Amino acid sequence: MKVDVLVADESHLGYAEKICDLIYISAQERGTGIAKRTPEYIREKIRDGKAVIAIAEDGTLAGYSYIETWGHTKFVANSGLIVAHEFRKTGLARRIKHMTFELSRKMFPYAKIFSITTGLAVMKINTEMGFRPVTFSELTDDKEFWAGCEGCKNIDILKRNDYKLCLCTGLLYDPAKQVTEKEKEENLNFISKIGKGIAMPFKAINKKLKSTR
Numbered sequence: 001m002k003v004d005v006l007v008a009d010e011s012h013l014g015y016a017e018k019i020c021d022l023i024y025i026s027a028q029e030r031g032t033g034i035a036k037r038t039p040e041y042i043r044e045k046i047r048d049g050k051a052v053i054a055i056a057e058d059g060t061l062a063g064y065s066y067i068e069t070w071g072h073t074k075f076v077a078n079s080g081l082i083v084a085h086e087f088r089k090t091g092l093a094r095r096i097k098h099m100t101f102e103l104s105r106k107m108f109p110y111a112k113i114f115s116i117t118t119g120l121a122v123m124k125i126n127t128e129m130g131f132r133p134v135t136f137s138e139l140t141d142d143k144e145f146w147a148g149c150e151g152c153k154n155i156d157i158l159k160r161n162d163y164k165l166c167l168c169t170g171l172l173y174d175p176a177k178q179v180t181e182k183e184k185e186e187n188l189n190f191i192s193k194i195g196k197g198i199a200m201p202f203k204a205i206n207k208k209l210k211s212t213r
């Protein structure tokens with residue numbers, strides 16, 4: 001079935017509840033906690049032009065993602081990516097991620113863009129777009145962003161480590177730094193080790209940082 005990926009507008013406000021349900025169900029399936037996303041919050045993102053939505057030709061909701069700004073727009077987070085089960089493994093997340101990235105660049109051209117994730121799909125897609133795996137110290141120190149981790153079952157790990165490391169990998173796009181194709185390839189090899197569980201994100205990142213110093 002044909003699926004359109006587009007920047008969400010007022011005509012998509014009616015999908016807010018369905019989007020929340022998808023996010024909630026997926027968090028339960030993955031056994032992770034969940035950052036609070038109410039239908040009103042989703043509607044706010046849509047009204048602000050900060051959301052990307054995927055709609056199948058029969059009107060079914062296929063996917064969603066949104067952007068948030070932190071540290072007085074110094075940072076933009078690409079968050080809340082979700083693809084409905086029946087549309088997975090068809091390249092839809094990649095399309096949504098690309099559009100969310102383009103939207104972020106257009107709205108906040110000077111901002112650093114980041115995601116945190118344990119998911120290999122997101123690590124892969126972001127790395128292809130020029131994101132680098134980084135330690136949390138390179139991400140926003142805006143307390144409100146990290147408060148979003150409160151619902152995660154690994155919050156004790158994050159707190160124990162003074163918000164400096166956890167099981168998620170930080171991925172950062174810095175508009176001031178060009179990432180070459182060779183570096184992208186190296187980063188892809190590197191994150192695939194994390195994705196396969198061969199390396200823990202923080203240990204591997206520290207090792208990589210030391211080796212490139």
Ligand SMILES: CC(C)(COP(=O)(O)OP(=O)(O)OC[C@H]1O[C@@H](n2cnc3c(N)ncnc32)[C@H](O)[C@@H]1OP(=O)(O)O)[C@@H](O)C(=O)NCCC(=O)NCCS
Nearest residue numbers: 026081082083088089090091092093094117119120121122
């Ligand atoms: C993760 C998710 C968004 C992927 O959506 P998708 O549309 O199936 O992904 P795509 O088809 O665009 O795949 C992109 C790449 O990721 C890979 N991929 C997809 N799902 C994967 C998975 N569960 N594990 C490992 N790799 C995966 C694909 O093989 C593809 O790589 P390739 O082109 O090298 O083959 C979807 O499974 C989902 O919504 N999961 C629940 C919510 C979630 O985890 N969100 C991310 C939070 S950070």
